[in-house]
Amino acid sequence: MTESDWERRRRLAEVFGDALPDTTGDERDEAPARGESASDEWLRRQVPPHHGD
Known part of the structure; x- marks a missing residue:
């Protein structure tokens, strides 16, 4: 017997x-944190750990 996809x-x-x-x-429509734009969020994630927040 062949099973269906589901x-x-x-x-x-x-x-x-x-x-x-x-x-x-x-x-998905995921909003950036703290009202940041997508480019601001990307830039913040690019900061090396030794530079801090």
Whole structure:
């Protein structure tokens, strides 16, 4: 008997869990923290650890 796609996904999720999200980060509408623009957030993440915040 051949299982359908949803049966296979359910079986695999029972064994391995749901490791991957259904959507990627660029598909989700995630707002930057503290009212920063996306470019401000990117720039802040590029600062080396020894320079502090």
